[in-house]
Amino acid sequence: MIKYAKTVGSEVIDIHDGLSPVPTEFAWLCQLVWGQTLALELSKKLKINPDSVRGDEFPYDKARENLIL
Amino acid sequence: MPKKKYEATTVLITGVGSPASKPDIVDFRIETCAQETCGAFTISLTSAIVRIIQLIGLSNEVILDRFKETMENLTLPFEVQLPKYYSNLVLVGDLIREVVAREISLRIAETTCLPVRSFGLEEFLHGPRVTLDKQTCLLVFHPFLNLEGNL
Numbered sequence: 001m002i003k004y005a006k007t008v009g010s011e012v013i014d015i016h017d018g019l020s021p022v023p024t025e026f027a028w029l030c031q032l033v034w035g036q037t038l039a040l041e042l043s044k045k046l047k048i049n050p051d052s053v054r055g056d057e058f059p060y061d062k063a064r065e066n067l068i069l
Numbered sequence: 070m071p072k073k074k075y076e077a078t079t080v081l082i083t084g085v086g087s088p089a090s091k092p093d094i095v096d097f098r099i100e101t102c103a104q105e106t107c108g109a110f111t112i113s114l115t116s117a118i119v120r121i122i123q124l125i126g127l128s129n130e131v132i133l134d135r136f137k138e139t140m141e142n143l144t145l146p147f148e149v150q151l152p153k154y155y156s157n158l159v160l161v162g163d164l165i166r167e168v169v170a171r172e173i174s175l176r177i178a179e180t181t182c183l184p185v186r187s188f189g190l191e192e193f194l195h196g197p198r199v200t201l202d203k204q205t206c207l208l209v210f211h212p213f214l215n216l217e218g219n220l
Contacts, residue, residue: 001161001194002209009203011153017212019147025132026139028165029118031210034147035173036111039180041149050180053108 080124082117099124109180114172152206156183159201162210163190170210 005012017027043050054060081095084104101116126133162170167189174187188197
């Protein structure tokens with residue numbers, strides 16, 4: 001898959017099990033934290049408040065009134 | 070109710086003091102952390118994972134030792150490589166990493182408002198792979214330290 005993506009010309013970022021020297025059972029947890037960090041860093045880059053989920057932005061604030069979760 | 074039909078025990082994992090929508094069907098209530106005021110609920114998710122590990126630890130103490138070892142060896146903060154093409158992100162993972170990919174996809178979407186797609190490895194290889202192009206960033210969650218020849 002990696003070679004396929006690279007051949008197509010896509011950017012590839014690999015996040016492997018060896019991010020931290022932790023037991024193999026919890027390697028996924030490191031990947032999860034890595035991803036949470038990525039989300040935060042992307043928010044900073046885009047200057048978006050990661051906690052707002054567009055609750056303070058028109059028309060999303062208005063549209064939200066019609067949501068039933 | 071399925072619970073009564075199958076005599077299942079139900080466990081509710083939820084925030085401290087949160088109202089349960091159907092409290093009468095819950096046998097056990099496990100609380101995680103104070104309810105968050107943000108939209109992404111990152112602390113809630115992480116706390117719920119810890120509670121589940123603690124729950125498993127009631128019958129398997131080894132898992133608690135391994136989790137403690139994980140916490141001691143987790144080297145934070147991680148250096149994160151930001152994607153060049155962040156408006157077209159595709160996340161793929163195999164086995165438990167599929168769940169990680171889907172959770173991170175959700176996290177990115179709700180915090181950055183970017184459109185993100187996520188797949189399990191098998192699903193991705195059987196179709197969505199053809200949507201990759203030069204403006205796509207593929208994030209792959211995988212087990213191998215050395216990728217050459219593996220994925």
